[in-house]
Amino acid sequence: MTDISQIKDRFENALLAMNRVESRRILLGNSTHIDPVQLIEGVIVPVMEQIGQGWHQGSVALSQVYMGGRICEELVDSLLPPKSEQRKDRLRMAIAVLEDHHVLGKRVVYSTVRASGYELLDFGHGIHADELASRVLQDGIEVLLISTLMLPSALKVKDLRQKLDAAGAKVHIIVGGAPFIFDPQLSTDVGADAMGCNASDAIHLIRSYEEAHS
């Protein structure tokens, strides 16, 4: 039987090379004798975490995180189809790009979160604080992931927080993106509950929230 750590190493190398065919072969080739959930939890999630940390430390490029995330998302959809009961969709979760139209960060996080077996709503980009607050209330969102690239957009998280607080909604806001990376104090300033430096941080933060509220 193939050792899961060997699969991980080969899978990580294939992902960093952005080799979709090889990544698929390594993972799906083992899906007949390893449980799909075990492949996701034991291979895809840790490898994506490793790649995300590599980006934060400067050894991996964003293009590798993005393209790797897309490959993983496709693989997870093969292993666990979107309607699968094993998907973790009990948590009402959504993602959006506040104010601006830079969607790459959102797509990276969206793919990574889905590749970890979670389902989440995509509220799109260029959305203003008023509209986002309405969507969050309407859909009963518990965890909201917000991606920003521009500082003025990041500062608008404060408006969103105030609107949600005024409506009495207890929404867990997780922020990410360049302004928060360059200024770790910013997430506190705008009233976010947590900040992720990369997509794999988002997974940890979602899990922490789940554990604290289970």
Add this chain to the structure above:
Amino acid sequence: MKPAAMTSLQRVLTSLGHQEPDRVPLFLLLTMHGARELGISIQEYFSKAENVVEGQMRMRAKFGQDCIYTFFYAPLEVEAWGAEVLYVEDGPPNSAQPFLRTESQIIRLEAPCIQDTVCLHKVLSAIQMLKARVTDQAPIIGVVMSPFSLPVMQMGFDKYLELIYEKPDLFWHLMQVNQEFCVAWANAQLAAGATAICYFDPVSSTTILPREKYLETGFKVARETIARIQGPTATHLASGRALPLLDDLAQTGTAIVGVSALEDLGQLKAVAGDKLTLLGNLNGIEMRHWTQEQAAAIVKESIRKAGRGGGFILADNHGEIPWQVSEETLLAISEAVRTYGNYPLDWIEDER
């Protein structure tokens, strides 16, 4: 003996020659703050060349920076290609939806004519007026988006990465169209009076692409493009990491590289040697809550790490200081350069 006071242009040129001028040059890369100086909105400010000329002159008089910066806003170039620009009250104008959505649009793409495009013409007018006012006292820094990084605004970052990796023929076609525009736009600014061109190229950073892919793509584009720009260039990675690329960047023919606050200036200086001048790396996002004491301490530390021997211009790390940074902080930075940046930097040894 203390060197005689120099003009800003002399100071910058001396540092570029990896010699020590009278003090460390300071580039406060201010754009929107000019609107605050004039008491008008950011949108109104950028609507007329005369506003930007007046704003730049007032800011240089107030903060004493060693350059004039004729960068209006990042989406100016895609505006020239017909895209929409979104204005906000408290930040830089932003690009709206990408305008290249299909492969056939890329195939049919034609670059705009510079002289016939109102937004570009406005920038050229500003450069001409500024040149008449500053003469050779200070360098005028014009700006282009690199052909390699412009597609982020033309087609969206995600779609562009997919193009780079999955459709190389189409990618190179887009590079050809963008390159012709970039060269013409850079040379028009130089002809109008710009001293040098800042070549913004964040996609080339190892934050975005692995070095191997950069060497196949952005490096080749930069080397060809910069060779055709008829003046000196500074490559700016807009907060992206540069350390693993310094030797490659030097080979593109650029003289200066804008470096990130995520990297250590001392390490960057050691690798850059006399091949490149470093521009950076004050953290513009954090700058909005610096105290005057913090500003002074950070400027001092930057000079300690990179000031020796010239080859260093103090600036922010992104190429644009956020609107939220206060005048008091900018003045504190300016004052700190004049306190700690006077050559020779004997205080570094004295403090050891």
